Amino acid sequence: MISRSEQKTLLNRTPRFEDMLCSLYAAPRMPGGVVKETKKVVAIARKFNVQVIRARTLELDKKMHEEPDYLAWDFVREANRWGFYSMWYPKQIGCKGYSFFSMPPFIEEIASACLGMANLIMVHYLGVTVLASSMNVRLIRRLFMDTIEGEKTDSPCIFSTAITEPGAGTDVEETELVDKGNITCYAQKVPGGYRVNGTKVFISNGHLATWHMLIAYSDLKKPSENMVVLAVKNGTKGFSFGKMEKKLGQKCCPASELIFNDCFIPDEYVCADMRMDMPKTGLSKKDLAASLLDDTLAASRCGVGAFGAGGARGAFETALKFAAKTKVKGRLLINHEWAQCILAEMYKNMLAARLAYMESNYANGVFGPMAVFQYKPVYYFSKYMPVRFFNLFENFFRKPVATKLLRRARLLAFKQENNQITAGLGSFCKFSATDLAVKNCHLALEMMGQAGLRHDKNAEKILRDSKLLQIYEGTNQLNRLNLFKCLIARDFPQTVVFDE
Amino acid sequence: MSANSNKELKLLAGAALEFAKKELAPNRENNDRFPFGPFWNPVLEKAFELDFFHTTLPEEFSGIGQGMSSLCTVLENISQEDASLAGIIFTNTQAQEIMRIAKSDGLLKKAGNAKTVKEFLIAFPAFNNPSEVEHVASASKSGDGYTVSGGIEYVVLGGMAAQAVIPARLDGQDGYSFFFVDLSANGINRSDPVFSLGFHACPAVDMTFNNVKAALIGEEGRGQEYFEKMADRMSVAAAAISLGIMKGSLKEALDYCTKRFQGGREIIKWSEMKMILGNMAVMTKNAELILSAACGATDAGKNGWEQCCRAAAIHIQEMACDLTTDGIQVLGGVGYMKDFGQEKRFRDAKQAQSLLGMASLKKVQYLESIAG
Numbered sequence: 001m002i003s004r005s006e007q008k009t010l011l012n013r014t015p016r017f018e019d020m021l022c023s024l025y026a027a028p029r030m031p032g033g034v035v036k037e038t039k040k041v042v043a044i045a046r047k048f049n050v051q052v053i054r055a056r057t058l059e060l061d062k063k064m065h066e067e068p069d070y071l072a073w074d075f076v077r078e079a080n081r082w083g084f085y086s087m088w089y090p091k092q093i094g095c096k097g098y099s100f101f102s103m104p105p106f107i108e109e110i111a112s113a114c115l116g117m118a119n120l121i122m123v124h125y126l127g128v129t130v131l132a133s134s135m136n137v138r139l140i141r142r143l144f145m146d147t148i149e150g151e152k153t154d155s156p157c158i159f160s161t162a163i164t165e166p167g168a169g170t171d172v173e174e175t176e177l178v179d180k181g182n183i184t185c186y187a188q189k190v191p192g193g194y195r196v197n198g199t200k201v202f203i204s205n206g207h208l209a210t211w212h213m214l215i216a217y218s219d220l221k222k223p224s225e226n227m228v229v230l231a232v233k234n235g236t237k238g239f240s241f242g243k244m245e246k247k248l249g250q251k252c253c254p255a256s257e258l259i260f261n262d263c264f265i266p267d268e269y270v271c272a273d274m275r276m277d278m279p280k281t282g283l284s285k286k287d288l289a290a291s292l293l294d295d296t297l298a299a300s301r302c303g304v305g306a307f308g309a310g311g312a313r314g315a316f317e318t319a320l321k322f323a324a325k326t327k328v329k330g331r332l333l334i335n336h337e338w339a340q341c342i343l344a345e346m347y348k349n350m351l352a353a354r355l356a357y358m359e360s361n362y363a364n365g366v367f368g369p370m371a372v373f374q375y376k377p378v379y380y381f382s383k384y385m386p387v388r389f390f391n392l393f394e395n396f397f398r399k400p401v402a403t404k405l406l407r408r409a410r411l412l413a414f415k416q417e418n419n420q421i422t423a424g425l426g427s428f429c430k431f432s433a434t435d436l437a438v439k440n441c442h443l444a445l446e447m448m449g450q451a452g453l454r455h456d457k458n459a460e461k462i463l464r465d466s467k468l469l470q471i472y473e474g475t476n477q478l479n480r481l482n483l484f485k486c487l488i489a490r491d492f493p494q495t496v497v498f499d500e
Numbered sequence: 501m502s503a504n505s506n507k508e509l510k511l512l513a514g515a516a517l518e519f520a521k522k523e524l525a526p527n528r529e530n531n532d533r534f535p536f537g538p539f540w541n542p543v544l545e546k547a548f549e550l551d552f553f554h555t556t557l558p559e560e561f562s563g564i565g566q567g568m569s570s571l572c573t574v575l576e577n578i579s580q581e582d583a584s585l586a587g588i589i590f591t592n593t594q595a596q597e598i599m600r601i602a603k604s605d606g607l608l609k610k611a612g613n614a615k616t617v618k619e620f621l622i623a624f625p626a627f628n629n630p631s632e633v634e635h636v637a638s639a640s641k642s643g644d645g646y647t648v649s650g651g652i653e654y655v656v657l658g659g660m661a662a663q664a665v666i667p668a669r670l671d672g673q674d675g676y677s678f679f680f681v682d683l684s685a686n687g688i689n690r691s692d693p694v695f696s697l698g699f700h701a702c703p704a705v706d707m708t709f710n711n712v713k714a715a716l717i718g719e720e721g722r723g724q725e726y727f728e729k730m731a732d733r734m735s736v737a738a739a740a741i742s743l744g745i746m747k748g749s750l751k752e753a754l755d756y757c758t759k760r761f762q763g764g765r766e767i768i769k770w771s772e773m774k775m776i777l778g779n780m781a782v783m784t785k786n787a788e789l790i791l792s793a794a795c796g797a798t799d800a801g802k803n804g805w806e807q808c809c810r811a812a813a814i815h816i817q818e819m820a821c822d823l824t825t826d827g828i829q830v831l832g833g834v835g836y837m838k839d840f841g842q843e844k845r846f847r848d849a850k851q852a853q854s855l856l857g858m859a860s861l862k863k864v865q866y867l868e869s870i871a872g
């Protein structure tokens with residue numbers, strides 16, 4: 001009825017089978033163990049919500065209103081004690097080594113109880129993703145060990161990621177725009193390292209983090225080709241914290257200014273440098289930088305999508321609880337037909353947000369840079385092979401050649417169409433899920449009347465917290481344009497994006 | 501609303517806006533810190549001296565006796581900079597209106613004669629339609645007066661006003677009545693200020709009353725009727741607050757967009773940004789037209805003016821919530837920060853949407869009012 005080649009041709013037409021049914025394509029390729037792990041981390045998150053977050057989140061939020069400069073160390077310490085900052089680090093260095101695939105559902109769970117707390121955890125993994133995308137094995141290991149040590153000693157060692165500058169927010173999220181932007185964070189190559197000058201703003205986790213993954217540029221005239229990724233530790237000479245922002249919501253997670261003033265970063269803390277240490281492949285420097293940025297953003301935007309589902313769910317659950325016990329016009333609100341329809345709508349929004357981020361999660365699982373770890377033989381090999389086996393290679397991984405080989409393998413495996421689907425679906429879930437979160441918050445407040453306005457009833461906090469989701473990791477407008485660029489424009493060669 | 505319809509309104513609009521720019525805008529962030537910062541008594545006193553609290557109070561009670569157009573003009577212009585003050589004026593006017601509608605002239609006279617703002621202010625549960633909720637406060641006859649007992653949540657200005665107008669159900673009766681309570685009386689407990697989403701400087705408290713002497717407003721059991729009549733008129737005033745917030749948000753967004761560069765140009769030059777701003781501008785213009793029509797209908801006593809007010813309020817309040825979300829979005833990260841006014845407008849717009857009761861139920865109620 002249909003030949004193999006005909007089927008292939010038809011399925012490669014827009015929408016490609018993998019684009020339109022990504023989860024169906026991906027699920028059978030994923031190891032079954034991932035389901036078990038996901039169940040486990042979701043259960044852990046639920047326990048944490050009950051034992052830690054729900055008891056404290058409102059009180060902490062209120063305290064932050066009162067003392068905007070207060071640092072929520074209690075929350076970070078708890079997360080540290082529960083092992084959250086290393087839970088997805090590899091087993092080979094003594095950690096749980098959960099699959100990255102299980103992280104977004106975990107994040108949704110935490111976010112449904114407190115988006116600020118979810119951010120305190122997730123932003124650390126944004127730093128981990130930036131670090132991991134650089135494939136600098138030696139440095140990855142070095143910084144991971146710091147986190148592990150921080151867990152052992154009850155002094156959290158978490159990461160932040162510093163991309164945004166005072167004059168460039170949207171511009172630094174998009175390689176097509178960055179050369180037109182007002183970029184000032186300059187990393188000048190000097191013997192033995194880089195000297196950095198400039199300021200980064202709105203950096204989540206900033207004042208609470210020990211390591212900062214700093215994106216700077218070694219040539220401000222052509223930042224797109226000269227991105228440098230540096231790991232900067234607190235206490236480094238020339239690095240200081242500036243102000244901590246007073247925000248609408250997500251108060252427990254600080255947004256900080258990071259100031260670099262003739263700050264010298266030695267070569268050993270250079271994660272990646274587009275100019276110098278990239279293996280030769282067919283990709284231009286700009287494409288290399290774009291792929292590094294896209295890899296990071298595809299993962300982190302999936303995480304923000306999970307925040308969105310969490311926010312949508314938090315609002316739904318709060319409204320439901322209220323409706324189930326509040327009488328309006330003599331009848332429980334939950335028994336008014338209009339309220340039932342609004343609750344159903346909110347349930348739909350929550351579910352749609354979840355499906356959106358899971359689609360992106362599947363895409364990252366099979367097409368993203370970490371896909372290799374989801375590949376069944378690799379997954380089971382690394383899960384069941386005793387740690388001592390990997391120890392045999394420890395010395396090798398410390399050598400620059402390991403980094404070089406890994407980068408080469410990653411770059412050779414780089415495929416434009418895979419990048420488009422992970423980046424496109426990352427943006428899709430980011431703006432869809434976060435818009436749905438804000439929508440649900442509005443519905444919750446409209447349904448709860450004056451109770452919805454009160455801090456002690458939680459709904460208003462979820463609204464304030466959720467609004468941020470539409471802004472960071474690229475505004476939802478930028479993400480719409482990125483979806484257009486990745487998944488729509490490719491079929492129309494005459495299209496130009498970010499240039500009207 | 502359009503303040504151009506006559507000279508008087510134009511002058512009033514100018515005075516209110518100037519006051520807002522001079523007295524409210526410079527300290528917006530600080531004033532908004534309440535209850536974690538000081539309360540803005542000096543601002544209230546100035547607003548009181550300028551008669552912003554007296555706009556619709558009839559002349560025989562020492563008010564100015566103007567129509568809803570005037571009240572809306574004041575509220576709208578003040579709300580462009582800080583809707584909390586508009587919330588205070590609104591709450592006070594709600595209480596005055598209940599007394600006016602119920603023809604409680606003696607009480608109104610007493611309120612109107614107050615010489616200081618502290619003596620003048622009347623607390624009222626401004627975000628509640630009493631027939632929507634279960635009544636926890638009850639009243640009983642005692643001698644030739646009444647006493648009130650039980651709790652009432654979210655009484656706006658309850659922490660600072662000298663008196664309150666509160667709903668309570670008379671023992672053995674259906675429905676509810678309104679009572680006037682002297683808040684210096686014994687037997688009254690107030691919570692700390694209820695920390696809320698918006699209107700921080702227009703605070704509310706939860707109150708409990710224990711056999712507190714109270715004066716009946718109007719007649720027994722007619723509370724709902726008085727409330728609905730008050731809400732017919734005051735809906736348009738609530739809408740004016742939302743419109744002011746919209747105008748403030750649009751203005752700040754436009755200002756920012758012409759100064760902020762991304763992608764090598766002012767962000768207003770990106771057509772997606774024009775689309776968002778265009779949408780905000782269209783919403784604001786429509787809100788202005790609708791409000792102006794509703795105010796006109798109310799002041800002229802046109803047939804069906806009540807429905808005009810209610811529909812205008814529902815629609816404008818909803819638009820204000822949509823618009824202020826975009827108002828933040830247009831500014832990107834800084835929109836989320838307290839250094840700019842947008843995040844407060846976002847909170848205040850949502851807060852304002854619940855004035856006079858649950859936002860969702862207002863639609864059901866509106867339908868019932870036209871379809872029976």
Ligand SMILES: Cc1cc2nc3c(=O)[nH]c(=O)nc-3n(C[C@H](O)[C@H](O)[C@H](O)COP(=O)(O)OP(=O)(O)OC[C@H]3O[C@@H](n4cnc5c(N)ncnc54)[C@H](O)[C@@H]3O)c2cc1C
Nearest residue numbers: 163164169170202203204473475477762770829830832833
């Ligand atoms: C609380 C908070 C935490 C944050 N955490 C971090 C962090 O940890 N690390 C980090 O690096 N950054 C962080 N950010 C920064 C965040 O990613 C930026 O705020 C975001 O990318 C938007 O940039 P901007 O604020 O400079 O807005 P701008 O880029 O100035 O945008 C302003 C408006 O212009 C629009 N716009 C800009 N360019 C275009 C265009 N080409 N076409 C159409 N519209 C356009 C935007 O959509 C937006 O509406 C955080 C921000 C906040 C608020």
